[in-house]
Amino acid sequence: MRFKFSLMAIGLEVIIIVLFGLFVEYETTQQVNATRSTKTDRFLLLYPLFQDVHVMIFVGFGFLMTFLKKYGFSGVGFNLFLAALGLQWGTIVQGLLHDKGKKFHIGIKNMINADFSTATVLISFGAVLGKTSPVQMMIMTILEIAVFAANEYLVTSQFQASDTGASMTIHAFGAYFGLAVAGVLYRPGLRREHKNEESVYHSDLFAMIGTLFLWIFWPSFNSAIAVTGEKQYRAIINTYLSLAACVIVAYALSSLVERRGRLDMVHIQNATLAGGVAVGTCADMEIPLFAAMAIGSIAGIISVLGYKFLSPLLANKLMIKDTCGVHNLHGLPGVFGGLASILAKYLGMSTVSTMAMQAAALGSSIGSAIVGGLVTGLILKLPIWDQPPDEHCYDDSVYWKVPKVRELDPQFFQHANHNHLEHEV
Amino acid sequence: MRFKFSLMAIGLEVIIIVLFGLFVEYETTQQVNATRSTKTDRFLLLYPLFQDVHVMIFVGFGFLMTFLKKYGFSGVGFNLFLAALGLQWGTIVQGLLHDKGKKFHIGIKNMINADFSTATVLISFGAVLGKTSPVQMMIMTILEIAVFAANEYLVTSQFQASDTGASMTIHAFGAYFGLAVAGVLYRPGLRREHKNEESVYHSDLFAMIGTLFLWIFWPSFNSAIAVTGEKQYRAIINTYLSLAACVIVAYALSSLVERRGRLDMVHIQNATLAGGVAVGTCADMEIPLFAAMAIGSIAGIISVLGYKFLSPLLANKLMIKDTCGVHNLHGLPGVFGGLASILAKYLGMSTVSTMAMQAAALGSSIGSAIVGGLVTGLILKLPIWDQPPDEHCYDDSVYWKVPKVRELDPQFFQHANHNHLEHEV
């Protein structure tokens, strides 16, 4: 991958820097109709929420993808690379779209939205994890964020739909985009379980680092771009409670569906987060608290059942192999979140047109994801992007220098043993 | 554990959701006597402190309990489950108690207090780690939080004692509750060192993730519910300095008590945090900075000596086997923190009755913990909760599907080795 990857990465970075030079400026306080001190405090008040999202993107998604025994470097390493690329590209694309191609200013909201745009890519990355090359992922990042930004613009500016926590525009979108790509790239050789496609004890613990930071900071994700005040406050509490309820139900279901009642780490690492995805669209709406908790509980059920019964079906019947099961964590709960928002609007006595717009947003997110994903998949299928052969899938050593010594051997601490003998004998 | 655990968890979640429907509402800005913007900013100003506490509860406590070589899934996994359950239940119980059974409103303070109430359970969990079933832990969570909330109400509303950082009401309470449970559940078969009751090199590093996040964010824990302004500020600085001093002394003592001067990971993972526990009650009082540092230093000494000399004694003489040594991290430093607050009141020229109230708070916390723990222990001893037999203690595989491949083997990276040979030979 030496030259193709390197030169493409450097080329992209040069282009992005030039685009920043042409189109992006600071948002100075003079440009905002607020007093200097208020404006600045607003920046600093939102900054911790931004940083929570930042941790989710880089540590959360990154470590969540270290569960495979031999693909941890790639999981966390390519996650860093793709997210760093995506946030720069997302800033440009979203800025140009919202400001109609004129020079635009960058502030804390742009930073949050840029991080959001990378989330779609990282979700799709989960679907194809281990089966694609870094060059392919780079291309997917560029294409997916462009489609994402277009759909997000449509949903928020044209349909004026609500999607504060982005159940539809990020989670459902990212999942179906990734599934479409995975479908096009399907290879019969990977149909049966690959020898590398499993975890070891400690790789599952590394993945829990990702799960926990995602879980903890999800209220920030769902509220970061909410309207300041009451609505933001609401989004935080609803998400906090939805996630808590989701955990209890996900554990219960995980134990229930296993023959001997044992918990499955795949469910614990993923399904516990479904409550955050599903409550996203409704998070800032005036739904009662128990409804947020019910949404989280149902999402937990959907997600565990998806992992247990739907994923094998997708792989065997639809020929879509979804490495991380993003369909169960982001796809189904995202769709459920969109549907829940229509119901919430209905119960909240909204007009039919408001409800229709929510439905349009959901349809547009899924539709653009599938079309975009299929086209992207076809491009990635061109045999020039160094896609790894079957036997080298889920294996870091294709892309990384891996340590010669794999693990600590029994004679590990010579000195300790020596002293031990010395004193004990 | 298939049906018992699952059905109990789902049943509890349904009950909690119903209780939320009946009793809990948003705290809207209209309900607070402050202007809209000020109130909202207050929410957002406290939100980062809440998130720090949230990280402590889920990552801090969770990873701290991954030190056992075969019990990491349970350590971090049950921690997530119990905390998610506890925060929902804690919200209900504390809310009903403080608002005399009426409908109450939930805001950022309730979220912080709910997280706090889970801390007591997680401390007690540490005392019985590896020897109890998830069903037992679920029951303990429900009972302990009820007793905790009652004692906390007594201490703050009736005695009007000071305990900002909750040295007494959380740390001492959680420790003695857990010790009482552990005492009742004592089994001779676990008296001698169990073959699973040890760490491996990397499990100790995982545990350090927990230690560090607890250590870093402890100033937020001790200040999150302090009175806004000066006192909150003080609580942060006192805790920051107490913890720093504690580290130095804990390292020194750890080296001093070992025959060859080597540091013990158990001390480093735990005793370095004792300064945060001990300074809790005094954190927002007008004590001089050097006093905070002295409190931290003494707590470090107490804690290391407790691990070295007292824990073996408890296990052998009092038949209380304390897996994580919570007595040394939370129990003794918590009591010391309560005593320090009496001294601080005395030196600060407080009235005798103020000092008496601090003493009553300490007595009530320990007393209610021991009584509550004994009763809980007796309930947990009923032979219907699937308590694991001796030989399956400290072993994830009873409750979790564990990876078939345990560790990376020497032929781990086929591809890497292959290339290596190819080029080098």
Place this chain on the structure above:
Amino acid sequence: MRFKFSLMAIGLEVIIIVLFGLFVEYETTQQVNATRSTKTDRFLLLYPLFQDVHVMIFVGFGFLMTFLKKYGFSGVGFNLFLAALGLQWGTIVQGLLHDKGKKFHIGIKNMINADFSTATVLISFGAVLGKTSPVQMMIMTILEIAVFAANEYLVTSQFQASDTGASMTIHAFGAYFGLAVAGVLYRPGLRREHKNEESVYHSDLFAMIGTLFLWIFWPSFNSAIAVTGEKQYRAIINTYLSLAACVIVAYALSSLVERRGRLDMVHIQNATLAGGVAVGTCADMEIPLFAAMAIGSIAGIISVLGYKFLSPLLANKLMIKDTCGVHNLHGLPGVFGGLASILAKYLGMSTVSTMAMQAAALGSSIGSAIVGGLVTGLILKLPIWDQPPDEHCYDDSVYWKVPKVRELDPQFFQHANHNHLEHEV
């Protein structure tokens, strides 16, 4: 190391507590010319930035140094010890210097600056990692922070140079101080690659925890002491973009310089951070965004090339063995950041004297670091500080009780295997 280490640590802590008693007080709101509520909010607005820096110091630096296969306890453990010592000592030294030896008040800015002062020590620690005793590191901490505070005082108060993100005063200073110490302590026995001086698969993943938290929170590091408002805002955005650009370029270069195009974990763990170091001095200046990104990109190139070509040269020709390669992460990018600030001043039409002051700051930082490091190295070379012999370098078991069982063995989960057989056969 039993008595020497313990008694020195306790002695130092006692001295520090006495100094706090003599010289340090709270900063109460009365002492600040601001209304009570504004002042307090300022504290709480900066507190999340402080906590980000705190995470960088303890988790970031700590886990970054766990990459060695047998030196993880020391990496993260001594990091905690040295940082906790350094922040107390740094508070005293900086306070006394800035307030001319009078009693001074401690607030959030002092806490940030104290954490900063420890960063220099931790950078230098990286240069000598694995080859020095805790006693030596304790002495280095005391001496280095004194020299650092003196230089920092010179740079900010005398030269009045700009160095918000401290590229010069922390990063270049810490690196050259450490290199000077490493040079003096050079031992021919360690010239060739030591058998312990390598990573294993999971130790590299632990190190990525450090990398990611450093990367994520670097914008807080570079902006925490910036002037409130516009400049702080700017420092955040410039650092965020510089780091993102740096990642792309560092990955590209890492692949480019390796024969087979494979990425090197050493580069990913370190060079991706060089953009944060390099943009530090300019972070709050009115440079265009694309310039921040260019600085980050160049820093990524410099850093990877440094690891690939310069480090071996330093080790073999200059006899400076730099364990973590701090020269490539902190040294070169720090110097580059200083030079970039001179250029930025020039392009911003600053006076010649302003530019000269930046140059003086850079010269003073490097000069004081080298002189201070050489003197410190000579002191550390005295044969009374228990420096480990060659064969015990990079080995935890000299200073730590290490687990008897090193790793999980194939028969790890008896219970799991047993059940497995039971059901499958």
